[in-house]
Amino acid sequence: MATTADIKIGACIELDGKTFQIVDFQHVKPGKGPAFVRTKLKNLENGRVLDNTFSAGAKMEFVRVERRPYQFTYEDDLGAHFMHTETFEEINIDKALITNYDLMADGQIVEVMFHTEKETVLSAELPAIVDMEVTYTEPGIKGDTASTNSLKPATVNTGATVRVPLFINTGDKIRVDTRTREYVERIK
Numbered sequence: 136m137a138t139t140a141d142i143k144i145g146a147c148i149e150l151d152g153k154t155f156q157i158v159d160f161q162h163v164k165p166g167k168g169p170a171f172v173r174t175k176l177k178n179l180e181n182g183r184v185l186d187n188t189f190s191a192g193a194k195m196e197f198v199r200v201e202r203r204p205y206q207f208t209y210e211d212d213l214g215a216h217f218m219h220t221e222t223f224e225e226i227n228i229d230k231a232l233i234t235n236y237d238l239m240a241d242g243q244i245v246e247v248m249f250h251t252e253k254e255t256v257l258s259a260e261l262p263a264i265v266d267m268e269v270t271y272t273e274p275g276i277k278g279d280t281a282s283t284n285s286l287k288p289a290t291v292n293t294g295a296t297v298r299v300p301l302f303i304n305t306g307d308k309i310r311v312d313t314r315t316r317e318y319v320e321r322i323k
Contacts, residue, residue: 136194139172147179147198147250147257150187154179154198154250154257162191179248179257182231199251205259207243217259220244226256233259235313237295240267261313266322267291268308275301286318 139162146157155176164170170191177184189195205217205226214229215236228247230236239245239261248257272289286298289309297311299318310319 137197138192138194139189140192141197142172142174147200148176149196149198150176156258158184164191179232182234182258200257201249201251202246203249204244205247207239207241207245209241215239215259217245217247228256228259232256233261235261235295235316238265238267238291238293238311238313238316240265240293263312263314264310264319265313266308267293267297267311269299269303269305272299272303272305274304 142157142160144157144159148155148157156179157174158177159175161173162170163173172189172191172193174187174189175184176187204220206220208216208218208225210216210230214227215233216225216227218225226247233239233245243261243265245259245261247259249255250257268291269289270292273287275287285301287301287303288296289299289303290296291309291311295316297309297316297318299309303309303318303321308322310322311317312319
């Protein structure tokens with residue numbers, strides 16, 4: 136058993152029979168009363184983030200997780216199918232467990248997080264930055280292209296819609312941040 140002093144961002148804990156990942160935490164020592172730890176926990180089963188407060192020194196059970204690289208192969212009614220990049224083992228993952236699923240292209244390498252004791256999939260994360268091609272966007276109007284803070288919607292090769300600057304045209308290759316779904320830069 137560990138205590139609140141062992142909390143780190145990204146660590147996974149077991150709480151009320153469910154697995155949570157620590158997104159953020161803050162040790163608070165008020166002038167009056169006992170110290171406590173304020174946390175933001177992400178439920179790895181449904182993706183919801185909730186706030187929870189632990190008293191300082193409270194016991195908690197950390198969960199051992201393992202991250203393994205898998206390559207996206209195809210999708211069907213059962214979900215998304217992935218293949219391990221080294222052992223060629225195939226697994227099926229529910230689309231709800233994949234963060235920003237619509238930004239994932241064919242052959243994309245993702246990091247799948249496993250609960251090591253139960254050998255179950257907890258989540259799948261895309262790389263932080265992915266390269267995409269714009270398949271459709273409205274053309275920029277002459278004179279508007281100098282503004283860099285104005286954005287327009289663009290459809291990329293995976294079918295997802297991303298907000299891009301006005302100077303981006305159909306056929307351009309761009310980089311997208313998968314955590315925020317924001318345009319990063321144009322690729323030459």
